[in-house]
Amino acid sequence: MAYNYQYPRAALTVDCVVFGFDESELKVLLIQRALEPFKGKWALPGGFVRVDETLDVAARRELAEETGLENVFLEQLYTFGTVDRDPRERVVSVAHYALVKLTDHKAKAATDAANAQWFPISKLPKLAFDHADIVAAALARLQGKVRYQPIGFELLPPKFTLSDLQHLYEAILESDLDKRNFRKKVLGFGLLVALKETQMAGGHRPAQLFRFDADKYEKLKKRGFNFEL
Template sequence: MPHTYQFARPALTVDIVVFAMDFAGRDETDLQVMLIQRDLAPYRGGWALPGGFVRTQETLDDAARRELQEETGLRDIYLEQLYTFGALGRDPRERVVTVAYYALVNLTGHDVRASTDARNAAWFSVSDLPPLAFDHAQVLDTAHQRLRSKVRYQPIGFELLPERFTLRQLQRLYEVILDRELDKRNFRKKVLAMEIVKETGEIEKDVAHRAARLYRFDKRRYDRLMKKGFNFEI
């Protein structure tokens, strides 16, 4: 026999903060975030994080992946649950609780396109954002702080890099996320001593500066070290 609940049930949504860094021909890149331009009220025409309502027959993770693909075209990228936001009045339509996620993506090989209820989808510098709908500025700031904290002890930053990268690019990534300069010699010594990056035997091509060696992240080596109690720390 079906149950009848006497309590009102708030609506449930997911919102996703997608971070990226574009290394295509540029070393002085910055941390970027994906925003969609809403095509529906409220905040029609305004910028927001991709997301939407959770369907009754799907998990939170499935809802986040679906909304991300529907609104931006992104799929098969690093996705992690972040935090739950449930302040009263955060959505003018009704009582809405959202479970936020953050995602990391290397722009190479990922085409971004707007669809469903999104008028447009675009990358913005985290340091130069338009006004955001709902409480998405708070959601984004929370995700930024989580990313800044987590890259210190877990190599999730490699998700933002191309498959083959230079040590210069790797150092730039950490400097951007941590918002501070790192000593070149100490950084490279520490990273190479961990033995979680391997030389590919290749060098950069079609660059204006001196071509540098290319490396790749050795996840198998990292996983083995983690089982032994390895501590990744930058």
């Protein structure tokens, strides 16, 4: 096809659905918009892509600027290109989703991201633009992905109990799992390393702490190992 500069161009943005997990609930990080349109409404963190940065870099930059988050798990999700999704002009957005350890983030929240706030996924406010659609797509992707790739660990602190992990999966999949079968399966992957510590949670028997063995995961992944839950 002809290469032609004369047509008007769509603006290109990135948006991020940031998932966190805390107190048995899956949460999403939102930003309150300071400007029109949708001023005062909640929206996904995101912004315009610069001509000299890749999409991934743009998403990470916006995330750092607006929420203070860095070095998180981030993947491209889907590109939203409806003509009227932005009332100002044509804006195409490459949506991403991120998984963060809530514990890490809480310290920074006060400084970098004064107008960022975590919302339980089941109680999201009305969102600006088509961001509700983007969140829905991200949740569907997360639910699908978690079944065959051990990405849930990105949402947990470095040390966690098997109950923590099970509650996370139950929150993501929105269904109850059998405790014994769950433990059998996840331990069977051989990706969990039992630490010498236990979690003194009070009021009951202390739980064994584990960490995720990322190196081993990379090796097994290369061999085409199947991590289906």
